[in-house]
Amino acid sequence: MSAISFQMTSKKRKLKDQLFKWVCVSSIVFVLLLLAALLFGVAKDGLPRLNSQFLQGFSSRKPEVAGIKAGIIGTLWVITITIIAAFPVGVAAAIYLEEFANRRSKLYGLIQLNIANLSAVPSIVFGILGLSLFVGALNLGRSILSAGLTMALLILPLIIIVSQEAIKAIPVGIRETSLALGATPLQTVFKQILPNALPGIITGLILAMSRAIGETAPLIVVGAVTVVFNPPAGLHDKFVVLPIQIFDWSSRPQRGFHENAAGAIIVLLGTLIVLNSLAVVIRARHQRKV
Secondary structure, three states: HHHHHHHHHHHHHHHHHHHHHHHHHHHHHHHHHHHHHHHHHHHHHHHHOOHHOOOOOOOOOOOOOOOHHHHHHHHHHHHHHHHHHHHHHHHHHHEEEHHHHHOOHHHHHHHHHHHHHOOOEEEEEEHHHHHHHHHHHHOOOOOOOHHHHHHHHHHHHHHHHHHHHHOOOHHHHHHHHHHHHOOOOOOOOOOOHHHHHHHHHHHHHHHHHHHOOOHHHHHHOOOOOOOOOOOOOOOOOOOOHHHHHHHHHHHHHHHHHHHHHHHHHHHHHHHHHHHHHHHHOOOOOOOHOO
8 A cells, every 4th residue: 555655646746847847838939929919019110211311310209200219328427437436346346245345244244235235226215316316416427327326326236246156156275275375354355356256247237237227216306308309428418218208218209119119129139249249258268268
């Protein structure tokens, strides 16, 4: 009886395993079908709009002559400022926390807790912070500079967390060998730790860029506008980014603006893919060197 009972239990377990497997596969297929349908709809409406006039035009009340040049340039401005401001600070903070800070201190635990909490804070909160700090206290105005610095605050916790994980993954033997050969802790960081951790750090930068490039709420709070007739030429100019243009066009009743929004979505996805591909290539080259 025990052998028969064991066989029945084994069959039930296999059946449950197979059922769970098919549920997971079905969920994945369902999500992929939804994504494919969404992309097909966007491509169907947006691809006919992708021409030189659309890419080089500016905002207009007529959907057939409206373009996204100001949005593209504004997006590149904001992302560039964001990376310049957040990347060095985030990596430096991760190096300090992993290599130099006293992990037994209460301050270390408090900092780590706050970094983890900040990574889950809604983006609109960072927009309010940027409005109070950069636009108000520092008097930078509703400009590209304020927007870039606000987005830098948004992605800073993510860069710190991923950089810490990349540094933790470096074998302890590398640190000990470097110190045993007479290198200082600072030399060990720059000559051994960072080169080996750089692929993981760049991965964190990719994830941070992916989040920043699609954000809308913080930029609206800081002062991004929906209508710009000239591309920004300086850090203190008014600006618009592609996500805000997409939001504005999709909320209008005219069918032509909906097609413009679909075309802008394709451009935004293409920009994101190009940036990610560039970062992946850089990461792969560093991995081969290391």
